Amino acid sequence: MAKAYWVSVYRSISNQDKLAAYAKLAGPALTAGGGRFLARGVPAMVYEKGIKERTVLIEFDSVAAATAAHDSPAYQEALRALGDGAEREIRIMEGA
Numbered sequence: 001m002a003k004a005y006w007v008s009v010y011r012s013i014s015n016q017d018k019l020a021a022y023a024k025l026a027g028p029a030l031t032a033g034g035g036r037f038l039a040r041g042v043p044a045m046v047y048e049k050g051i052k053e054r055t056v057l058i059e060f061d062s063v064a065a066a067t068a069a070h071d072s073p074a075y076q077e078a079l080r081a082l083g084d085g086a087e088r089e090i091r092i093m094e095g096a
Contacts (some may be wrong), residue, residue, distance in 0.1 A: 003095040004063040006035065008056040010088040018085025025078035033069025034060055048073075054088075066092045 013019055027037070039057040046052045060066040069075060070092070 001062050004060045004066045005093050006058040006066050007091045008088055010054040011051055012088055013086045015085035018082055022078050022082035025081055029074035029078055030058060030069050034065045034068055036082055063092055063094050
Protein backbone atom coordinates (compact mmCIF):
# COMPACT_ATOMS: atom_id res chain seq x y z
CA MET A 1 0.00 0.00 0.00
CA ALA A 2 1.37 3.41 -0.97
CA LYS A 3 1.91 6.11 1.62
CA ALA A 4 -0.27 9.20 1.43
CA TYR A 5 0.66 12.85 1.78
CA TRP A 6 -1.53 15.64 3.13
CA VAL A 7 -0.52 19.01 1.76
CA SER A 8 -2.02 22.15 3.30
CA VAL A 9 -1.30 25.34 1.38
CA TYR A 10 -2.40 28.57 2.99
CA ARG A 11 -3.40 31.43 0.71
CA SER A 12 -3.82 33.89 3.56
CA ILE A 13 -4.00 34.00 7.33
CA SER A 14 -6.41 36.61 8.66
CA ASN A 15 -6.50 35.71 12.36
CA GLN A 16 -3.37 34.48 14.14
CA ASP A 17 -5.31 33.68 17.34
CA LYS A 18 -7.68 31.35 15.47
CA LEU A 19 -4.73 29.74 13.69
CA ALA A 20 -3.00 29.15 17.05
CA ALA A 21 -6.19 27.60 18.50
CA TYR A 22 -6.45 25.37 15.42
CA ALA A 23 -2.79 24.29 15.62
CA LYS A 24 -3.13 23.39 19.30
CA LEU A 25 -5.93 20.95 18.41
CA ALA A 26 -4.96 19.86 14.89
CA GLY A 27 -1.44 18.64 15.61
CA PRO A 28 -2.47 16.10 18.25
CA ALA A 29 -5.57 15.07 16.24
CA LEU A 30 -3.54 14.34 13.11
CA THR A 31 -0.74 12.62 15.01
CA ALA A 32 -3.33 10.43 16.77
CA GLY A 33 -4.63 9.54 13.30
CA GLY A 34 -1.21 8.26 12.27
CA GLY A 35 0.13 11.46 10.69
CA ARG A 36 3.84 12.31 10.74
CA PHE A 37 4.67 15.96 10.16
CA LEU A 38 7.44 16.19 7.54
CA ALA A 39 7.50 19.95 6.96
CA ARG A 40 5.62 23.02 8.15
CA GLY A 41 6.21 26.72 7.91
CA VAL A 42 6.83 29.36 5.28
CA PRO A 43 8.42 27.92 2.12
CA ALA A 44 12.06 28.78 1.44
CA MET A 45 11.18 29.44 -2.22
CA VAL A 46 8.04 29.61 -4.32
CA TYR A 47 7.85 29.55 -8.10
CA GLU A 48 5.36 30.27 -10.85
CA LYS A 49 2.18 31.58 -9.20
CA GLY A 50 3.03 30.28 -5.72
CA ILE A 51 2.24 32.28 -2.62
CA LYS A 52 4.90 32.49 0.08
CA GLU A 53 2.59 31.53 2.93
CA ARG A 54 2.43 28.70 5.45
CA THR A 55 2.57 25.18 3.99
CA VAL A 56 2.27 21.86 5.84
CA LEU A 57 3.26 18.37 4.64
CA ILE A 58 2.09 15.32 6.62
CA GLU A 59 2.75 11.66 5.78
CA PHE A 60 0.18 8.92 6.47
CA ASP A 61 0.32 5.18 5.87
CA SER A 62 -2.54 5.39 3.33
CA VAL A 63 -5.12 7.66 1.74
CA ALA A 64 -7.73 5.97 3.95
CA ALA A 65 -5.76 6.87 7.09
CA ALA A 66 -5.36 10.50 5.98
CA THR A 67 -9.04 10.77 5.13
CA ALA A 68 -10.04 9.20 8.46
CA ALA A 69 -7.81 11.68 10.30
CA HIS A 70 -9.45 14.57 8.47
CA ASP A 71 -12.94 13.28 9.20
CA SER A 72 -12.22 12.47 12.86
CA PRO A 73 -14.15 14.33 15.57
CA ALA A 74 -10.89 15.71 17.00
CA TYR A 75 -9.81 17.25 13.69
CA GLN A 76 -13.31 18.58 13.02
CA GLU A 77 -13.06 20.37 16.38
CA ALA A 78 -9.79 21.92 15.20
CA LEU A 79 -11.48 23.12 12.00
CA ARG A 80 -14.23 24.77 14.03
CA ALA A 81 -11.54 26.58 16.06
CA LEU A 82 -9.92 27.84 12.82
CA GLY A 83 -13.24 29.04 11.41
CA ASP A 84 -12.59 31.95 9.07
CA GLY A 85 -9.07 32.56 10.40
CA ALA A 86 -7.34 31.38 7.22
CA GLU A 87 -7.95 30.67 3.56
CA ARG A 88 -6.26 27.49 2.42
CA GLU A 89 -6.63 24.24 0.55
CA ILE A 90 -5.84 20.71 1.61
CA ARG A 91 -4.85 17.97 -0.80
CA ILE A 92 -4.43 14.31 0.07
CA MET A 93 -2.28 12.50 -2.45
CA GLU A 94 -1.14 8.91 -2.82
CA GLY A 95 2.62 8.54 -2.89
CA ALA A 96 4.42 7.37 -6.02
